[in-house]
Amino acid sequence: MRIATYNVNGVNGRLPVLLRWLEQTAPDIVCLQELKAPQEKFPEKAILEAGYHAIWNGQKSWNGVAILSRLDNIQEVRRTLPGDEEDTHSRYIEAIIDGILVGCLYLPNGNPAPGPKFDYKLSWFERFKTHAAYLLSEEVPVVLAGDYNVMPTELDVYKPERWLDDALFRPETREAYKTLVDQGWTDALRKLYPDEVIYTFWDYFRNAYGRNAGLRIDHFLLSPQIAPRLKAAGVDRDVRGWEKSSDHAPVWVELSALVWNSS
């Protein structure tokens, strides 16, 4: 079972890239962020023809998240993050697929910081932590995948000293991520590659991809009921080099079907 997450940066503008990547790598489940499309403009037909059923939460111009599955077995649980009825951003959607609860998130960027956008980021983060703690209390297999807009440590930034005041790297943001993980989650890529430089984003400026001036901001968090099934994980780095690519690359985890019980 392969689950992937991909910030597409415009699901219609990037559709050829998305379809090519789906065909090449054929993940079982896909979380998409930054659809940048209203609900009625989601390319459902093209996605279906590519072999995927989908649920999505669109929004005009910005945000937007979706969950795709090769099997028609998506049980939608929610399409908003609990805790603030006033929040109009489409940044969260959650479903149960094959007994796995999948949460697809697009955490706010938060720049410029400090300011109202940074406040929104931190309050969204707090709501997300509250919900994540609830999911842990359910003691079921949970995968929280998406664009967290956080570089967790200095290892995750090409030049940490340049990002100290940025909303993606400020102490408050890193602390929020750390306390989230410390609830009992496994950061899948760091678990398998504790010391490696891994990036999931390279901006469009100054040949950042060519220079490998990247960031690791797209993450997979696994609950204890599924973390032992983690077999492999990686970044489809080459996709970032394709024509008309998103500024993010897809990230994936491979989960074994069964856990070996040593007792």
Next chain:
DNA sequence: ATGACTCTTCAAAAGAGA
């Protein structure tokens, strides 16, 4: 320290992204 690029939209300039 700036600005580099690319997306979106009542469709030209502007906001957002990270």
